[in-house]
Amino acid sequence: MSLLKPRLKEKLRDGLSRWYRRHRRDLPWRRTRDPYRIWVSEIMLQQTTVKTVSPRYEEFLRRFPDVEALARSSEESVLRAWAGLGYYRRARAMREAAIKIRDIHGGAFPDRYEDVLGLPGVGRYTAGAVMSIAFGGPYPLVDGNVARVFARLFGLRGDSKAPTLSKKLWALAEELLDRRAPGDWNQALMELGATICFPAAPRCPACPVARHCAARLEGSPEAYPSKGVRRRRQGVRLEAFYIERAGRVLLWKRDGDERFLKGHWGFPEAGRVEAVPGRLLTAVRHSIMNFDIFLELRQAALRGGAPSGHARWVPVERLKDYLVSSLWLKGLSAHGTASGSLDGVRSFPPKLARAPSV
Numbered sequence: 001m002s003l004l005k006p007r008l009k010e011k012l013r014d015g016l017s018r019w020y021r022r023h024r025r026d027l028p029w030r031r032t033r034d035p036y037r038i039w040v041s042e043i044m045l046q047q048t049t050v051k052t053v054s055p056r057y058e059e060f061l062r063r064f065p066d067v068e069a070l071a072r073s074s075e076e077s078v079l080r081a082w083a084g085l086g087y088y089r090r091a092r093a094m095r096e097a098a099i100k101i102r103d104i105h106g107g108a109f110p111d112r113y114e115d116v117l118g119l120p121g122v123g124r125y126t127a128g129a130v131m132s133i134a135f136g137g138p139y140p141l142v143d144g145n146v147a148r149v150f151a152r153l154f155g156l157r158g159d160s161k162a163p164t165l166s167k168k169l170w171a172l173a174e175e176l177l178d179r180r181a182p183g184d185w186n187q188a189l190m191e192l193g194a195t196i197c198f199p200a201a202p203r204c205p206a207c208p209v210a211r212h213c214a215a216r217l218e219g220s221p222e223a224y225p226s227k228g229v230r231r232r233r234q235g236v237r238l239e240a241f242y243i244e245r246a247g248r249v250l251l252w253k254r255d256g257d258e259r260f261l262k263g264h265w266g267f268p269e270a271g272r273v274e275a276v277p278g279r280l281l282t283a284v285r286h287s288i289m290n291f292d293i294f295l296e297l298r299q300a301a302l303r304g305g306a307p308s309g310h311a312r313w314v315p316v317e318r319l320k321d322y323l324v325s326s327l328w329l330k331g332l333s334a335h336g337t338a339s340g341s342l343d344g345v346r347s348f349p350p351k352l353a354r355a356p357s358v
């Protein structure tokens, strides 16, 4: 059953497509139809801004120019290249997906929707984006921007993540999809949400579809869509140890039941190793997902032998090859240099007090 009148669909498509052709931003991932490159950009842009992603995207592609390069990389090198983008499980899943493409699809990026959807870390949105933009396939998508635009255009109240409204948004996306140029159409919708139909203070006078917008006609576009229940932020106090022996530092792989930075190397937390805490080296605040972390990095001396399994002694000058998250880098930089640059990692620690003897 059709949700929209044919004439309205036509007007929305024409108005928005014309506007997109004239106003689209020149972004690095819009200069290619290579599915690998488009996929990388789509994964990076989930939960990370265009401004942050743009330079990192080029760097990542220089390091991993194709599926094969990503598939043969180590997990650590991918996490390192991902540093600063956050939500590291995306990077891990991308590497697994590249391995799957190499082993199951012969190294060629799949061009069937079901195969793309079957890759680790790929959901309905990403599959739709890759299929429509890279292959011109007739697949719609709904992300946060599109959900907001649709909720306002069609006056849909409710939480866009709730199943009932989400289903309706996807049905609208399917029906409105411009099958002559699905990639451009999907990008036009997202571009409108990103550059005109802002969550707060949308620029309605500049909007190419303003005359059809129910929320604007009603006079309160900001009220759409309603806010969902936000996850509560949690404060976490983290005491970690800087344990050095003969120029090497003990690091710990967070492979247990950690709530954040799972799979990352970091300094061992109190309770993970048997150590005698010494003086406080630095204290920093950092947020990861919904956790507000207060890290205290303390000098410590190991009691007994080095723990096995999750632990590794790493030369001081190689710490930056292991420590990816800004949480640890902030700790090192705050203590290691006044500038706070990553170079501080190399010079850390400038002057440590003698470790307590045990």
Ligand code: SF4
Pocket: 149, 152, 153, 196, 197, 198, 202, 203, 204, 207, 208, 209, 210, 211, 213, 214, 215, 216, 221
């Ligand atoms: S008229 Fe305003 S609220 Fe409606 S879609 Fe355009 S920018 Fe968004």
